[in-house]
Amino acid sequence: MTGLLSVKDLRVGFGQDPRANEVVKGVSFDLAAGEILAIVGESGSGKSVSALSINRLVDFGGGRITHGAIHLTRSDGTELDVARADEKTLLGIRGRDVGMIFQEPMTSLNPVHTVGAQIEEAFRLSKGLTGAQAHKATLDVLGRVRIPDAQSRLGYYPHQLSGGMRQRIMIAMALAASPRLLIADEPTTALDVTVQAQIMALLAELREETGMAMIFITHDIGLVAGIADRIMVMQNGVAVEQGEADAVLDSPQHDYTKHLLRAVPHFTSGKAVRNDGRRAEPHEPIVKVDDLVVRFPVGKAWFKPKGAIHAVDGVSFDLVPGETLAIVGESGCGKSTTARALLGLNSKTRGEIVTGSGHSVRPVQMVFQDPFASLNPRLTVEALLAEPAIANGQRRDDTLRARMAFLLDRVGLPQDALTRYPHQFSGGQRQRLCIARALMLNPDVVVLDEAVSALDVSVQAKVLELLVDLQQEFGLAYLFISHDMAVVERIAHRIAVMFAGQIVEMGEARAVLSDPQHSYTKRLIAAVPAIERRKQRFAVDMTQVPSLVRPPGFEPPPAQWREAGQDHRVRIEDTP
Amino acid sequence: MGKMLSSLFRHPSGRIGLVIIGFYLLAAILGTLGLTPHDPLKLFAIDRLKAPSGTYWFGTDLLGRDAFSRLMVGIRQSMLIAFASVAIATIAGTIIGLVSAWWGGLWDGIFMRVMDVLLAFPAILLALLIIAIVGPGTMTSVAAIAIVYTPIFARVVRGPALSLKQRDFVDAARTFGSSQGYVLTRHLLLNLVAPLAVQVTLALAWALLTEAGLSFLGLGTQPPTPSLGLMLAESRNLMTHAPWLMIFPAVTIMLGILGFNLTGDALRDILDPRTQRREA
Numbered sequence: 001m002t003g004l005l006s007v008k009d010l011r012v013g014f015g016q017d018p019r020a021n022e023v024v025k026g027v028s029f030d031l032a033a034g035e036i037l038a039i040v041g042e043s044g045s046g047k048s049v050s051a052l053s054i055n056r057l058v059d060f061g062g063g064r065i066t067h068g069a070i071h072l073t074r075s076d077g078t079e080l081d082v083a084r085a086d087e088k089t090l091l092g093i094r095g096r097d098v099g100m101i102f103q104e105p106m107t108s109l110n111p112v113h114t115v116g117a118q119i120e121e122a123f124r125l126s127k128g129l130t131g132a133q134a135h136k137a138t139l140d141v142l143g144r145v146r147i148p149d150a151q152s153r154l155g156y157y158p159h160q161l162s163g164g165m166r167q168r169i170m171i172a173m174a175l176a177a178s179p180r181l182l183i184a185d186e187p188t189t190a191l192d193v194t195v196q197a198q199i200m201a202l203l204a205e206l207r208e209e210t211g212m213a214m215i216f217i218t219h220d221i222g223l224v225a226g227i228a229d230r231i232m233v234m235q236n237g238v239a240v241e242q243g244e245a246d247a248v249l250d251s252p253q254h255d256y257t258k259h260l261l262r263a264v265p266h267f268t269s270g271k272a273v274r275n276d277g278r279r280a281e282p283h284e285p286i287v288k289v290d291d292l293v294v295r296f297p298v299g300k301a302w303f304k305p306k307g308a309i310h311a312v313d314g315v316s317f318d319l320v321p322g323e324t325l326a327i328v329g330e331s332g333c334g335k336s337t338t339a340r341a342l343l344g345l346n347s348k349t350r351g352e353i354v355t356g357s358g359h360s361v362r363p364v365q366m367v368f369q370d371p372f373a374s375l376n377p378r379l380t381v382e383a384l385l386a387e388p389a390i391a392n393g394q395r396r397d398d399t400l401r402a403r404m405a406f407l408l409d410r411v412g413l414p415q416d417a418l419t420r421y422p423h424q425f426s427g428g429q430r431q432r433l434c435i436a437r438a439l440m441l442n443p444d445v446v447v448l449d450e451a452v453s454a455l456d457v458s459v460q461a462k463v464l465e466l467l468v469d470l471q472q473e474f475g476l477a478y479l480f481i482s483h484d485m486a487v488v489e490r491i492a493h494r495i496a497v498m499f500a501g502q503i504v505e506m507g508e509a510r511a512v513l514s515d516p517q518h519s520y521t522k523r524l525i526a527a528v529p530a531i532e533r534r535k536q537r538f539a540v541d542m543t544q545v546p547s548l549v550r551p552p553g554f555e556p557p558p559a560q561w562r563e564a565g566q567d568h569r570v571r572i573e574d575t576p
Numbered sequence: 577m578g579k580m581l582s583s584l585f586r587h588p589s590g591r592i593g594l595v596i597i598g599f600y601l602l603a604a605i606l607g608t609l610g611l612t613p614h615d616p617l618k619l620f621a622i623d624r625l626k627a628p629s630g631t632y633w634f635g636t637d638l639l640g641r642d643a644f645s646r647l648m649v650g651i652r653q654s655m656l657i658a659f660a661s662v663a664i665a666t667i668a669g670t671i672i673g674l675v676s677a678w679w680g681g682l683w684d685g686i687f688m689r690v691m692d693v694l695l696a697f698p699a700i701l702l703a704l705l706i707i708a709i710v711g712p713g714t715m716t717s718v719a720a721i722a723i724v725y726t727p728i729f730a731r732v733v734r735g736p737a738l739s740l741k742q743r744d745f746v747d748a749a750r751t752f753g754s755s756q757g758y759v760l761t762r763h764l765l766l767n768l769v770a771p772l773a774v775q776v777t778l779a780l781a782w783a784l785l786t787e788a789g790l791s792f793l794g795l796g797t798q799p800p801t802p803s804l805g806l807m808l809a810e811s812r813n814l815m816t817h818a819p820w821l822m823i824f825p826a827v828t829i830m831l832g833i834l835g836f837n838l839t840g841d842a843l844r845d846i847l848d849p850r851t852q853r854r855e856a
Contacts, residue, residue, distance in 0.1 A: 343751045366751045374744035378766040387762075388752035434748075441752060 003073065004180060004213050005031040005054065010068035010083070012049050018064035023049050025237040026068070033180065036207060036214040038228035038245070040221045040260070042456040046237040047217050051183050054215070055098040056082060056090050072097060075180060095126055099179035099212075103186040105166035109158040115169045116154030119176060126177030141172045144209070146202060163331075164195035171202070178210065185217045192330035193483055197527035200227055219456065222264050222486075223529040225249055233257045249531055263458040265486030267528045270513030272489050274324075276472070283320035284356060286444050286477050287342070287364065290316050292351035294337050298549055309548050311337040313501040313556050314351075319445060322471065324478040326492035326509070328485060328524065332548070334501040335481045339366065339447045342479065358444035361392060365438040369450035371430035375422040381408075381433060382418040388440040407436040410473075411466060428459035432466065439470070447479045452487060464490055485528045489513055494567070497521045501548055502559065507568030517570040580773070583846050590842025596835030600651055607652035612645035616802050625818050635820040637810060643821060646802035647828055653803045654832070657714065657796070658783035661721035666776055668722070669729020670768070674760060676730070677737035688734070691727035699724045699782070700789050707795045717796045721783050732775045733768055740764050770847035774840055781836035788829050804829050 012024040024046040031037050041047040052058040053065055054072070070082040074097050082093065094100075102108045110118060119141065120134040129137055135154075142150035145168040158166055167187060174182055184203065188196035204227050207214060218224055224231065225245065232242035233256065241254040252258045266272070292315045295308040312334040319325050327335045340346040342353060343366050355363055365388075368374040375384055385404045386396055394400055408417055411432040422430055431451065438446050448467070452460045468491060471478060482488050488495060489509065496506040497520065505518040516522045560572040584590040606612065613633065614620075620640040628635045634643035672691065676684040694702065703720040710716045740746065740763065749759050790796035791805025799806060804825045811821035 340747075345747055345750060362751075362753055364751075366748065368744040368748060370744060374748050376745045376763050376767070378769075379762065383762070387749065387754060387758070391749070391752050391754040391758065437748070 003030055004033045004035075005073070006069075006071040007050075007054070008069045008071075010050060010053060010070065011066045012046075012053055012058060012063050013066050014061075014063050018066050022066065023063070023237050024053070027234070027237075027239045028068075029232055029239065029242060031181070031213055031215065033213055034207065034211045035229045036216060036227055038216045038218060038221075038224035038231045039234060040218060040224065040231060041234035042219055042260075042458070044236075045234040047234045048185055050234070051185060051215050051217050054082060054181075054183060055094045055100060056085070057094070057100070072181075095122070095174075095177045095179065097180055099174035099177060099182045101167070101170045101174050101182065101184050101187045103189050105163060105170050105190070106158060108170060109166060111158055114155050114157055115161065116156075119154075119169065119173050122173040122176035137176070138172075141175050144175065144206070145169075145172045147172075162195075163191050164198060167191060167195075167199055168202070171199075171206070175206070175210070179212060181213045181215065183215045183217070186219070187216075188223065189218075189220075193485070194330060194523055194527040196223070197529070200529070203227065220264070220529065221249075221260055222266070222531050225531045226529065233260065259458060261531070263461045264531070265457070265461070265484070265490060267486035267489060267530045269525065270489065270510040270515075273509040273513065274468070274491070274493060276322075276493075285318035286321050286356045286358060287479075288318040288352075288354045288356075289338075289342070290352045290354070292316070292338065292341060292353065293349045294334070294341050294346055295349045307549055307551050307554075310501050310550050310554075310556070311548065312341065312348075314559060315498070315501075315503055317496055317503070317506065319477045319479060321444060321477050322475045323493045324471065324480050324491050326480040326482060326488040326495045327498055328482055328488055328495060329498035330483055330524075333498045335498050336449055338498070339449050339479060339481050342447060356444070359442045360444075362388075362441050363444040364447060365441060365443040365445070366447040366449060367431070367434045367438050367451040370454055371427055371434055372422075372454075374434055375430060377422055379421075380418070381420055381422070384422070384433065385418075385437055385440060388437060392441060403440065404436075407439055410439075410470065411436045426459075428455050428463060431455060431463055435463075435466070435470070439474070442474075443476070445477045445479065447481070449481045450483070451480075453482065453484060460487070467491060485513070485525060486530070497524065502556070502571065504571045504573075505569070507565070511565050511568040515564070515568075517564045517568075519573060580843075580846070584839065584842055587842040587846060589838040590846070593835045593838030593840075593842060596831055597839060600655060600832055600835065603648045604652040604655045607648035607650075612642075612648050614642035614645045616641060616645040616649045617800055618642075625814070627818070628820050634824045635818065637807075637818075637821055638814060643807070643824060646807060647804070647824060650802040650804045650807060650825065651828065651832070653714075653797055653801060654784055654787050654829075657717050657721065657787045658780050661718045661787075662725065662776060662779045662783050664718070664722035665725040665779065666729055666772065669726045669731075670733050670765070670772065672726070673730040673733025674737055674764060677734045677741060678756075678760060678764070684734075687730070691730045694723070695727045695731075699786055703786060703790055704793075704795065707790065712795045712798060714797055714801075717787055717790055720790070721786050724786065725779050725783065728779065729772075729775060732771055736768055736771060737764050740767055774844045774847060777836055777840035777843055781833045781840065784829065784832050784836065 008028050010024055010027045011022055013019055013022040015021045027050050029037065039047040039051060049058055049063060054070055065083045068083060072080050072082050074080055109115065116138055119138045123129040123134045123137050138154065139150050142153065147153055147165065147168055161169065188199050191199065203214065206212065216224055216228060228245045230243065231245050231248040232239050233254065234240065235256045241248060241252065241257045248257060252261055292312055294312040295310055297306045297308050315338055317325060327338060329335045337346055341348045343364060382404065386400060389400050390396065404418065405415055408415060413429060413432055425433065452463050455463060464487065470476060480488065480491055492509045494507065495509045495512040496503045497512065497518065499520045505512060505521045512521065513525065516525050561569045562572055564570045584594060618641065620636060623632065623636050624638060624640040626632050626636045632642050632644065634647060636642055672687050676687045702724050706720040706723060707716050746759060746763050749763055787796055788805035791803040792809045794809065796805060797803035807825040808822060811818065815822055
């Protein structure tokens with residue numbers, strides 16, 4: 001293999017004085033043709049800035065390369081120092097030599113052009129193809145990114161396609177110029193786990209087919225374990241460790257790499273589930289949900305009856321004190337709608353939610369996914385924590401202050417936090433604040449809607465620990481909504497798998513994770529990226545989620561269940 | 577508030593704007609207290625149409641009244657009308673915008689269509705219409721200008737309020753049963769202070785101009801009370817003989833608007849989260 005790219009002592013700074021505000025502090029690496037390098041690090045580690053320096057897109061974000069060289073071998077064999085190239089030369093590099101795919105495919109595609117036109121444009125710009133030639137090349141590249149029924153998809157607009165499809169379109173556009181290097185900046189972070197597995201498999205296949213080198217930026221070291229040849233771990237702008245993927249993963253040298261590998265939730269197919277389940281002794285359920293149905297009307301016809309999105313269709317479960325029920329599933333499966341219905345944030349169409357008599361008037365409380373959006377930025381922590389109490393008729397007196405201080409201490413925040421504002425805290429600390437706020441009313445049930453999904457892995461692990469501690473201390477029942485099987489394995493006693501608005505499998509966590517019965521559960525578990533399973537290859541399933549929009553008057557057939565063991569029920573699938 | 581003022585003062589155009597507004601407020605206060613060089617209503621019959629001098633700083637008008645003193649009282653009049661009308665418009669517009677955004681549906685439809693109708697008329701034309709119905713006077717000017725600018729505030733409040741309403745912290749408040757009043761004031765209104773502050777400053781500039789326009793047409797402040805617009809109107813025929821009578825009120829109006837606009841722009845810069853430098 002010949003060297004494709006060689007980065008020497010790269011330093012990148014931002015702001016008025018780039019030398020003083022360095023984000024990347026001397027990073028060096030080499031990349032051979034056809035090799036996949038994964039750059040792993042937490043947010044703010046400089047991983048994206050390093051990668052964006054290679055095609056100098058970093059200039060547009062206000063960054064300046066202050067030191068170092070980036071030698072890129074171009075397709076005609078000449079070598080170029082990108083760090084010193086002028087903008088005109090760079091235009092020839094971007095796309096042609098270095099392709100790029102981004103995290104959010106919706107915002108990187110132009111919403112007013114069809115995807116066909118956008119891919120054709122990529123061909124026109126890079127290879128000068130027009131008309132029928134460009135059309136043919138577009139069809140061809142859509143086939144290569146495994147888009148079924150390519151001819152009709154050409155006329156679609158980005159919003160008509162799912163997230164996974166859009167990311168495929170982005171990859172197709174990047175492939176149009178046959179780049180020798182593809183930079184993928186967190187390309188699957190915004191996608192569901194089964195779709196993520198599809199995209200990862202596609203990238204691996206494309207590398208085999210085209211011999212293209214790849215730089216893969218991610219915060220999830222488990223995700224790249226299966227695809228990367230080499231891994232570079234970054235922290236605070238410095239590459240703390242780099243080497244062959246197996247070497248880095250199996251015998252990490254640097255403390256931070258070890259820490260990352262420890263913090264990443266390892267999915268072990270049910271071996272690591274908790275053993276303090278409460279089902280053994282009989283308990284009165286604190287929450288009982290029976291045949292919950294939530295529908296949202298769609299369509300605007302004045303005299304015709306409207307159809308409806310069947311967001312939640314006949315969901316039943318119960319929750320006993322001190323236990324965690326995890327609802328897992330992908331976006332749009334109705335898991336969040338179920339949670340919101342439980343809190344009364346969505347009105348239910350039918351069904352019953354019975355809450356047992358608990359400690360307080362509001363026995364169910366909720367922690368939201370995004371700790372930045374769920375705290376009012378203009379209120380102090382004291383006002384934020386006091387709000388639930390004031391809303392329920394308490395006064396802001398010493399008793400209340402004592403309770404706030406107690407809870408702040410329990411969630412691991414300093415006492416002086418009370419006078420500060422949310423923006424003065426990190427994401428993990430804010431989520432702790434949200435947890436403290438949810439506990440102010442002394443609830444029996446806490447609904448955690450993707451409560452750790454927005455956090456960096458090491459922070460995530462600590463918040464999960466905190467949640468388990470609080471559960472044991474206060475005897476809380478958790479309804480834990482998540483898409484992340486590895487996280488669920490750590491915290492759940494029981495698991496309900498939701499698909500297309502319905503629970504398809506429910507039971508004790510160990511049973512569901514180690515012995516999945518329903519085809520969807522199997523698919524979900526197969527898609528979980530894991531360091532331990534990096535040598536295994538899974539067949540990639542391209543099944544699309546069915547549309548949940550139903551004609552008026554539609555009622556799904558009643559669910560048929562079979563027992564797959566003690567406390568493990570599976571919905572019987574229709575055999576097509 | 578103190579923090580906002582000090583960061584305004586550090587902003588280059590904000591500083592100029594604040595200084596101008598400061599001078600105007602000073603002139604208005606002195607005018608109210610009667611601390612003018614001469615009595616603004618007194619006729620110095622022998623000193624008619626005198627050019628600016630040590631005695632009459634900005635000259636005298638056709639009836640021999642001191643232009644500088646009249647200007648001070650005129651500023652007071654303009655500021656009074658501008659502040660009163662903008663205060664009313666802010667309160668009314670905020671309430672209408674919040675109600676429309678929060679309750680939505682029918683209320684939103686009714687309120688916002690009325691606002692649309694009001695917005696469809698040019699400001700001065702709408703004010704003229706109102707004054708034609710009620711009759712001229714200071715109170716009518718205040719009411720007319722307030723009605724003209726209410727729709728702008730309603731729009732400014734409704735947009736962000738709609739998006740704030742969807743935010744997680746409002747959902748969170750609902751889960752612990754906070755009252756509507758609490759949510760509306762603490763979660764919505766408190767987050768609307770920034771856009772409102774900018775809008776208030778800019779509206780003050782427009783109100784100043786509208787008031788001068790109405791007085792110029794003889795529909796605002798009635799003589800003999802001095803007013804910037806009236807002074808302009810009176811000087812119109814004497815432009816060639818006594819240009820100072822036109823120049824000073826015109827420059828006063830212009831500087832006042834400039835002051836408020838500069839302050840508004842600076843406020844927008846300071847309060848815009850994209851230009852704000854704080855840790856995320």
